[in-house]
Amino acid sequence: DYLDEAPAAAVSGNLASERFAERIAAAQSHGVVDTERVDLLAGRAIKALNDIILEERVSYDEYNALKAWLIKVGEDGEWPLFLDVWLEHSVEDVATSHREGNKGSIEGPYYIEDAPEMSWNGTIPMREDEPGTPLKFFGQVRSTDGTPLTDATVELWHADSDGFYSQFAPGIPEWNLRGTWVVNNDARFEIHTIEPAPYQIPTDGACGQLIAAAGWHAWRPAHLHLKVKAPGHELLTAQLYFPGDPHNDDDIASAVKPELMLDPQPTEDGKGVTVEYDFVLDPE
Ligand code: MBD
Ligand code: FE
Numbered sequence: 020d021y022l023d024e025a026p027a028a029a030v031s032g033n034l035a036s037e038r039f040a041e042r043i044a045a046a047q048s049h050g051v052v053d054t055e056r057v058d059l060l061a062g063r064a065i066k067a068l069n070d071i072i073l074e075e076r077v078s079y080d081e082y083n084a085l086k087a088w089l090i091k092v093g094e095d096g097e098w099p100l101f102l103d104v105w106l107e108h109s110v111e112d113v114a115t116s117h118r119e120g121n122k123g124s125i126e127g128p129y130y131i132e133d134a135p136e137m138s139w140n141g142t143i144p145m146r147e148d149e150p151g152t153p154l155k156f157f158g159q160v161r162s163t164d165g166t167p168l169t170d171a172t173v174e175l176w177h178a179d180s181d182g183f184y185s186q187f188a189p190g191i192p193e194w195n196l197r198g199t200w201v202v203n204n205d206a207r208f209e210i211h212t213i214e215p216a217p218y219q220i221p222t223d224g225a226c227g228q229l230i231a232a233a234g235w236h237a238w239r240p241a242h243l244h245l246k247v248k249a250p251g252h253e254l255l256t257a258q259l260y261f262p263g264d265p266h267n268d269d270d271i272a273s274a275v276k277p278e279l280m281l282d283p284q285p286t287e288d289g290k291g292v293t294v295e296y297d298f299v300l301d302p303e
Contacts, residue, residue, distance in 0.1 A: 028224025031187040032096030035128040038186075039099050042132070088225060095224040099128040104220060108273040111256075119163045120299035122278040124258040127244065129184040134174055134197040140209035143175065143198045150180040151213030153291035154283070159207045160247055160298045167206030168300060171249035174199045177215040177242065214283075214292060215241045217264060220271060230271075239272055240264035245298075252300035259296060 071077070092101055107125040115123045135144060160171035176197040178184050185195035200208045218239045221227055230237050240260050247255040258274055259281050260267055267275050283292040 027188065028097065028221030028227060029095045030189065031129075031184070031221055032100055032224055034096070034187050035099040036096040038131065039128070088229065091225040091228070095226075097221075097225050100220060100224075100226050103128045104226065104272045111274075118253070118301045120253075120301045121247075121255050121257060122276050123256050124274045124276065124279055125272060126246075126256050127258075127272070127274075129187050130176060130244065130246070131186055131197060134176065134199045135194050136172075136199045136201060139200060139203035139207060140211075141198065141200060142211040143196055144192070144194045145196055145213065146192065149195075149213055151216070153286075154212050154214045155209065155286070155291065155293040156212065156243070156296065157207065157209040157293070158295050158297040159205070160202055160249060160300065161206065162249075162252065163299055163301055168249035168252065169202060169204050169206045171202045171206060171247060171298075171300070172199050173202065173208050173210070173298070174246040174248075175210060175212065176244045177212070178218050180213070180216045182216060182218045214261070215243060217241045217266060235271070236266075236269070237271060238266040239270050240266040240275060242274075247298045247300060249300055251303055253303055255298060255300055257298075 072082075092098055103125060107127070111123060111125050137143075156175075160168045160173065162168055174197075176184070179191065179196055183191060185191040185193060185197060196212065198210075200210055202208050218241065219237045220230075220239065222230070222237050227237060229235075241264055242258045242260055245255070245257045245259065247257070257279060259279050260275055261281055261283060267280070281294045281296060283294040285291075286293055
Protein backbone atom coordinates (compact mmCIF):
# COMPACT_ATOMS: atom_id res chain seq x y z
CA ASP A 20 0.00 0.00 0.00
CA TYR A 21 1.37 3.38 -1.00
CA LEU A 22 1.51 4.68 2.58
CA ASP A 23 4.45 2.41 3.37
CA GLU A 24 6.23 1.81 0.10
CA ALA A 25 5.79 4.63 -2.38
CA PRO A 26 8.03 7.68 -2.69
CA ALA A 27 6.83 10.72 -0.77
CA ALA A 28 5.28 12.31 -3.86
CA ALA A 29 2.98 9.37 -4.52
CA VAL A 30 1.97 9.17 -0.84
CA SER A 31 0.93 12.82 -0.57
CA GLY A 32 -0.39 12.86 -4.14
CA ASN A 33 -2.66 9.84 -3.81
CA LEU A 34 -3.93 10.99 -0.41
CA ALA A 35 -4.67 14.46 -1.82
CA SER A 36 -6.53 12.87 -4.75
CA GLU A 37 -8.62 10.72 -2.39
CA ARG A 38 -9.49 13.59 -0.06
CA PHE A 39 -10.46 15.76 -3.03
CA ALA A 40 -12.72 13.06 -4.50
CA GLU A 41 -14.46 12.68 -1.11
CA ARG A 42 -15.10 16.39 -0.76
CA ILE A 43 -16.44 16.73 -4.30
CA ALA A 44 -18.74 13.74 -3.78
CA ALA A 45 -20.02 15.34 -0.56
CA ALA A 46 -20.60 18.72 -2.21
CA GLN A 47 -22.67 17.16 -5.03
CA SER A 48 -22.08 20.29 -7.09
CA HIS A 49 -20.89 18.51 -10.20
CA GLY A 50 -24.04 16.83 -11.43
CA VAL A 51 -25.03 19.65 -13.77
CA VAL A 52 -23.23 19.91 -17.07
CA ASP A 53 -23.47 23.25 -18.84
CA THR A 54 -22.86 22.06 -22.39
CA GLU A 55 -22.20 25.54 -23.78
CA ARG A 56 -19.56 26.24 -21.13
CA VAL A 57 -17.84 22.86 -21.65
CA ASP A 58 -17.86 23.43 -25.41
CA LEU A 59 -16.29 26.86 -24.95
CA LEU A 60 -13.70 26.00 -22.28
CA ALA A 61 -12.65 22.53 -23.45
CA GLY A 62 -12.63 23.79 -27.03
CA ARG A 63 -10.38 26.73 -26.16
CA ALA A 64 -8.01 24.59 -24.09
CA ILE A 65 -7.61 22.02 -26.87
CA LYS A 66 -7.10 24.76 -29.47
CA ALA A 67 -4.47 26.48 -27.31
CA LEU A 68 -2.48 23.24 -27.11
CA ASN A 69 -2.80 22.61 -30.85
CA ASP A 70 -1.58 26.15 -31.54
CA ILE A 71 1.50 25.52 -29.40
CA ILE A 72 2.22 22.23 -31.22
CA LEU A 73 2.00 23.92 -34.61
CA GLU A 74 3.83 27.13 -33.70
CA GLU A 75 6.63 25.38 -31.80
CA ARG A 76 6.79 22.47 -34.29
CA VAL A 77 6.49 19.84 -31.54
CA SER A 78 8.12 16.50 -32.47
CA TYR A 79 6.84 12.95 -31.90
CA ASP A 80 9.53 12.53 -29.23
CA GLU A 81 8.17 15.55 -27.40
CA TYR A 82 4.57 14.42 -27.87
CA ASN A 83 5.36 10.97 -26.46
CA ALA A 84 7.26 12.51 -23.53
CA LEU A 85 4.14 14.54 -22.75
CA LYS A 86 1.94 11.45 -23.00
CA ALA A 87 4.18 9.46 -20.63
CA TRP A 88 4.32 12.38 -18.22
CA LEU A 89 0.54 12.87 -18.13
CA ILE A 90 0.11 9.18 -17.37
CA LYS A 91 2.63 9.51 -14.52
CA VAL A 92 0.83 12.54 -13.06
CA GLY A 93 -2.22 10.30 -12.63
CA GLU A 94 -0.23 7.35 -11.28
CA ASP A 95 1.41 9.58 -8.66
CA GLY A 96 -1.97 11.09 -7.75
CA GLU A 97 -0.49 14.50 -8.54
CA TRP A 98 -3.38 16.11 -10.41
CA PRO A 99 -4.38 18.09 -7.30
CA LEU A 100 -0.78 19.23 -6.86
CA PHE A 101 -0.30 20.12 -10.53
CA LEU A 102 -3.58 22.04 -10.78
CA ASP A 103 -3.25 23.86 -7.46
CA VAL A 104 0.35 24.90 -8.13
CA TRP A 105 -0.03 26.05 -11.73
CA LEU A 106 -3.68 27.03 -12.25
CA GLU A 107 -5.54 27.65 -8.99
CA HIS A 108 -4.12 31.16 -8.52
CA SER A 109 -5.96 32.38 -11.61
CA VAL A 110 -9.24 30.76 -10.51
CA GLU A 111 -8.79 32.44 -7.11
CA ASP A 112 -8.27 35.81 -8.80
CA VAL A 113 -11.51 35.44 -10.75
CA ALA A 114 -13.46 34.27 -7.70
CA THR A 115 -12.40 37.07 -5.34
CA SER A 116 -11.60 40.14 -7.48
CA HIS A 117 -14.85 41.87 -6.35
CA ARG A 118 -13.89 41.82 -2.67
CA GLU A 119 -13.42 44.91 -0.52
CA GLY A 120 -12.23 42.97 2.51
CA ASN A 121 -9.13 40.81 2.80
CA LYS A 122 -7.27 39.52 -0.19
CA GLY A 123 -7.32 35.74 -0.31
CA SER A 124 -5.06 33.13 -1.80
CA ILE A 125 -5.27 29.56 -3.05
CA GLU A 126 -6.37 26.65 -0.86
CA GLY A 127 -3.78 24.22 -2.22
CA PRO A 128 -4.01 20.43 -2.03
CA TYR A 129 -3.67 19.82 1.73
CA TYR A 130 -6.79 21.25 3.42
CA ILE A 131 -8.85 18.97 5.69
CA GLU A 132 -12.26 20.02 6.98
CA ASP A 133 -13.31 19.93 10.64
CA ALA A 134 -9.96 20.49 12.34
CA PRO A 135 -10.29 20.39 16.16
CA GLU A 136 -11.97 23.43 17.71
CA MET A 137 -10.30 25.36 20.47
CA SER A 138 -10.99 28.43 22.54
CA TRP A 139 -10.10 31.87 21.18
CA ASN A 140 -6.54 31.73 22.54
CA GLY A 141 -5.70 28.03 22.26
CA THR A 142 -2.53 26.24 21.17
CA ILE A 143 -2.56 24.34 17.90
CA PRO A 144 -2.33 20.53 18.20
CA MET A 145 1.37 19.66 17.99
CA ARG A 146 3.88 17.09 19.17
CA GLU A 147 5.62 17.64 22.51
CA ASP A 148 8.96 18.13 20.80
CA GLU A 149 7.59 19.90 17.71
CA PRO A 150 10.61 21.71 16.20
CA GLY A 151 10.25 25.35 15.19
CA THR A 152 10.19 28.91 16.53
CA PRO A 153 7.15 29.61 18.73
CA LEU A 154 4.69 31.91 16.94
CA LYS A 155 1.86 33.89 18.54
CA PHE A 156 -0.56 35.12 15.88
CA PHE A 157 -3.41 37.33 17.03
CA GLY A 158 -6.02 39.67 15.60
CA GLN A 159 -9.69 40.44 15.10
CA VAL A 160 -12.29 39.42 12.51
CA ARG A 161 -14.49 42.25 11.20
CA SER A 162 -17.01 42.93 8.45
CA THR A 163 -16.18 45.51 5.77
CA ASP A 164 -18.18 48.14 7.74
CA GLY A 165 -15.98 47.56 10.80
CA THR A 166 -18.46 45.45 12.82
CA PRO A 167 -16.62 42.80 14.87
CA LEU A 168 -17.82 39.35 13.75
CA THR A 169 -18.25 37.57 17.08
CA ASP A 170 -19.48 34.31 15.48
CA ALA A 171 -16.35 33.94 13.32
CA THR A 172 -13.99 30.98 13.24
CA VAL A 173 -10.39 30.95 12.07
CA GLU A 174 -9.04 27.70 10.70
CA LEU A 175 -5.27 27.33 10.38
CA TRP A 176 -3.19 24.55 8.83
CA HIS A 177 0.47 24.51 7.96
CA ALA A 178 3.49 22.31 7.31
CA ASP A 179 5.90 21.16 10.01
CA SER A 180 9.57 22.10 9.99
CA ASP A 181 10.32 19.28 7.53
CA GLY A 182 7.69 20.63 5.12
CA PHE A 183 5.16 17.84 5.75
CA TYR A 184 1.42 18.24 6.32
CA SER A 185 -0.41 15.93 8.72
CA GLN A 186 -2.69 13.41 6.95
CA PHE A 187 -0.54 13.69 3.80
CA ALA A 188 2.65 12.11 5.09
CA PRO A 189 3.15 9.01 7.23
CA GLY A 190 4.02 9.13 10.93
CA ILE A 191 2.49 12.49 11.87
CA PRO A 192 -0.39 12.68 14.40
CA GLU A 193 -3.72 13.12 12.60
CA TRP A 194 -4.45 16.77 13.44
CA ASN A 195 -0.87 17.97 13.90
CA LEU A 196 -0.62 21.71 13.09
CA ARG A 197 -4.32 21.97 12.19
CA GLY A 198 -6.93 23.76 14.29
CA THR A 199 -10.09 25.90 14.38
CA TRP A 200 -10.25 28.92 16.70
CA VAL A 201 -13.63 30.29 17.81
CA VAL A 202 -13.22 34.05 18.32
CA ASN A 203 -14.06 35.66 21.71
CA ASN A 204 -16.91 38.13 22.26
CA ASP A 205 -14.72 40.94 20.93
CA ALA A 206 -14.17 38.86 17.73
CA ARG A 207 -10.52 38.36 18.66
CA PHE A 208 -8.33 35.30 18.32
CA GLU A 209 -4.86 34.46 19.61
CA ILE A 210 -3.23 31.45 18.00
CA HIS A 211 -0.18 29.71 19.45
CA THR A 212 1.79 27.64 16.98
CA ILE A 213 5.28 27.39 15.45
CA GLU A 214 6.67 29.23 12.44
CA PRO A 215 6.40 27.12 9.29
CA ALA A 216 9.54 26.48 7.24
CA PRO A 217 9.95 27.21 3.52
CA TYR A 218 8.30 24.44 1.59
CA GLN A 219 9.38 22.38 -1.38
CA ILE A 220 6.69 20.56 -3.33
CA PRO A 221 7.52 16.84 -3.70
CA THR A 222 10.49 16.43 -6.02
CA ASP A 223 10.22 12.66 -6.52
CA GLY A 224 6.98 12.56 -8.51
CA ALA A 225 5.71 13.73 -11.87
CA CYS A 226 5.57 17.42 -10.89
CA GLY A 227 9.14 17.23 -9.59
CA GLN A 228 10.20 15.57 -12.84
CA LEU A 229 8.72 18.44 -14.85
CA ILE A 230 10.39 21.02 -12.59
CA ALA A 231 13.79 19.36 -12.99
CA ALA A 232 13.39 18.87 -16.74
CA ALA A 233 12.46 22.53 -17.21
CA GLY A 234 15.21 23.84 -14.92
CA TRP A 235 12.72 25.43 -12.50
CA HIS A 236 12.75 25.24 -8.69
CA ALA A 237 10.20 23.54 -6.43
CA TRP A 238 9.95 26.08 -3.60
CA ARG A 239 7.07 27.88 -2.01
CA PRO A 240 7.88 30.51 0.63
CA ALA A 241 7.00 29.57 4.24
CA HIS A 242 3.27 30.04 4.61
CA LEU A 243 0.27 29.72 6.92
CA HIS A 244 -3.00 28.49 5.38
CA LEU A 245 -6.24 29.98 6.71
CA LYS A 246 -9.99 29.83 6.29
CA VAL A 247 -11.97 32.53 8.07
CA LYS A 248 -15.73 32.02 8.27
CA ALA A 249 -18.60 34.08 9.68
CA PRO A 250 -22.37 33.79 9.13
CA GLY A 251 -23.64 36.02 6.31
CA HIS A 252 -20.12 36.59 4.98
CA GLU A 253 -18.05 35.20 2.15
CA LEU A 254 -15.59 32.51 3.17
CA LEU A 255 -12.04 33.83 3.13
CA THR A 256 -9.39 31.31 2.08
CA ALA A 257 -5.96 32.85 2.48
CA GLN A 258 -2.27 32.28 3.02
CA LEU A 259 0.08 34.50 5.02
CA TYR A 260 3.80 34.92 4.42
CA PHE A 261 6.93 36.06 6.25
CA PRO A 262 9.10 38.97 5.08
CA GLY A 263 12.59 38.06 3.92
CA ASP A 264 11.78 34.60 2.61
CA PRO A 265 13.86 34.13 -0.58
CA HIS A 266 10.84 32.67 -2.39
CA ASN A 267 8.32 35.43 -1.68
CA ASP A 268 9.18 36.79 -5.15
CA ASP A 269 9.20 33.51 -7.05
CA ASP A 270 6.64 31.22 -5.39
CA ILE A 271 6.18 28.20 -7.65
CA ALA A 272 2.42 28.43 -6.95
CA SER A 273 2.21 32.20 -7.74
CA ALA A 274 0.15 32.66 -4.57
CA VAL A 275 1.93 35.55 -2.80
CA LYS A 276 0.32 39.01 -2.65
CA PRO A 277 1.73 42.07 -0.85
CA GLU A 278 -1.41 42.27 1.33
CA LEU A 279 -0.65 38.79 2.68
CA MET A 280 2.77 39.68 4.11
CA LEU A 281 3.02 39.49 7.91
CA ASP A 282 5.09 41.80 10.12
CA PRO A 283 6.42 39.50 12.86
CA GLN A 284 8.19 40.97 15.90
CA PRO A 285 10.57 39.12 18.23
CA THR A 286 9.16 38.33 21.68
CA GLU A 287 10.84 39.92 24.72
CA ASP A 288 12.72 36.73 25.60
CA GLY A 289 13.95 36.52 21.99
CA LYS A 290 12.77 32.91 21.71
CA GLY A 291 9.64 33.41 19.65
CA VAL A 292 7.83 35.80 17.35
CA THR A 293 4.51 37.53 17.65
CA VAL A 294 2.40 38.92 14.84
CA GLU A 295 -0.90 40.78 14.57
CA TYR A 296 -3.12 40.39 11.51
CA ASP A 297 -6.82 41.29 11.24
CA PHE A 298 -9.29 39.73 8.82
CA VAL A 299 -12.03 41.72 7.07
CA LEU A 300 -14.80 39.66 5.46
CA ASP A 301 -17.17 40.77 2.69
CA PRO A 302 -20.91 40.42 3.42
CA GLU A 303 -22.64 37.86 1.18
C1 MBD B 1 1.43 23.41 -0.69
O1 MBD B 1 1.71 23.37 0.63
C2 MBD B 1 0.68 24.42 -1.13
O2 MBD B 1 0.27 25.31 -0.23
C3 MBD B 1 0.36 24.54 -2.47
C4 MBD B 1 -0.45 25.67 -2.94
C5 MBD B 1 0.82 23.61 -3.36
C6 MBD B 1 1.57 22.57 -2.92
C7 MBD B 1 1.88 22.46 -1.59
FE1 FE C 1 0.83 24.77 1.75
